[in-house]
Amino acid sequence: MYPIIRDFLFKFDAEKVHYLAEFFLSKVANKPFVQDWILSNFFSYDSMLENRIWDLSFPNPVGLAAGFDKNGVMVEGLGLLGFGYLELGTVTKNPQSGNIKPRLWRHIDEQSLQNAMGFNNNGSKIVAKNIANVYPFCIPIGINLGKNKDAKDALNSYAEVLKDFLDLGDYYVFNLSSPNTPNLRDLQNVDFVDELFCMARELTKKPILLKISPDMEIDTMLKTCEMAIKKGASGIIATNTTIDYSVVRAPKDRGGISGMAISQKSKEVFKILAQSFFKETILISVGGIHSAHEAYERIKLGASLIQVFSHFIFYGPKLSKDINLGILEKLREDGLDHISQAVGVDL
DSSP, X not given: OHHHHHHXXXXXXXXXXXXXXXXXXXXXXXXXXXXXXXXXXXXXXXXXXXXXXXXXXXXXXXXXXXXSSTTSOSHHHHGGGTOSEEEEEEEOSSOXXXXXXXXXXXXXXXTEEEEOOOSOXXXXXXXXXXXXXXXXXXXXXXXXXXXXXXXXXXXXXXXXXXXXXXTSOSEEEEXXXXXXXXXXXXXXXXXXXXXXXXXXHHHOOSOEEEEEOTTSOHHHHHHHHHHHHXXXXXXXXXXXXXXXXXXXXXXXXXXXXXXXXXXXXXXXXXXXXXXXXXXXXXXXEESSOOSHHHHHHHHHTTOSEEEESHHHHHHOTTHHHHHXXXXXXXXXXXXXXXXXXXXXXXX
């Protein structure tokens, strides 16, 4: 029934529909009779997909990318939908309302989204309280960290938000790659990444990751990721949204594009990244993953984990279950007994 429901919901403003989903997942989904129905329809488990990474147990490789649950209020509801892990945020130290509305648009023909949200969130103190209500959780929880738009000292801004989550979350992601905070992408450079990861390693021994843009010049991207790994990064996430507006037919003039339209671009960047760093760190692929075939391709290119976002909106709540079932089928077709055997086989 989801396509029928989706077509109706798509008649309304995208951000308002998101608030409706937030209400359901935070207030309704955890009721016992609703919970049982969701689990019976959208949850599956198979030991072939369970993997141990950073000494954390991931029941499957499909995670929900940052941006969907910015304030950590939907964790229990999302946990019923078969994801192997959840990444919450992006969270900033101080609350901020984000950019002017409208700031979220659908490109239906391309099954893609364009957002100019601007790190709208309730601030790290409130988000930390929300997460504390459910943490530790049954699947790993990542915290995606950003800097406030008006922060004069970027390094201190990241340090302060990280400090509020040191006892919460299983891994942390430094988001330097959103196109919706002025000059944020300028921080994707060797010198700042050096300082950032040195700072973070002084504060925590938990996994810390860097999330990169698909629009970086390749040499700069490789040098920046190399520095992150050298200074203690536990992994790289590739990629964030693109500002290459040629990927959709009728783009807006601001914001970043995600979804099926960036699938090829994101995969190409990930492949280059994996060819350089597959044996040095954990790699997570995100960007246009819309099927089990696409997910399995990224895994074979070196992704230990993958993330979805836009196609969760277009496909519906069965996305994680169906991708995982499809990956299982492909593992068996290839004569493999466990997902770890497929990671990086195409490199």
